[in-house]
Amino acid sequence: MEEHLPWDTDGLLPLERQLHEAARRNDIGRMKELIRRRVNVRARNHVDRVALHWAAGAGHEQAVxxxxxxxxxxxDEDAFGMNAILLSAWFGHLRILQILVNSGAKIHCENKPKKATCRCWRS
Structure with a gap:
């Protein structure tokens, strides 16, 4: 019987998958290489997550x-209504929140299932 890996049905091309993984690990060198190869930084997986979601949720400032x-x-929101600012707030990454807000992220947002809200103010 064949084992199914989580990546088998994620909806990403192989290099897009590698970008997501590199963002999750804060592997800046690999990310730069993939970006040079014109990998789509906005590529979405099967739950509409993008590389920025992984980097922000993990608190990786350089990757963000x-x-x-x-x-x-x-x-960008995933299938659950989570965006990078909500993920960074959820995991307590204040510096990532500041970077996202300074980059124009909307400061009033909520996810879909629980209607959790995030209100972040510019300093």
């Missing part, structure tokens, strides 16, 4: 900055 410098959409 790199993605924003290369046209990542700061307010």
């Amino acid at each position: 900055r790199l993605l924003l410098e290369h046209e990542a959409a700061v307010d």
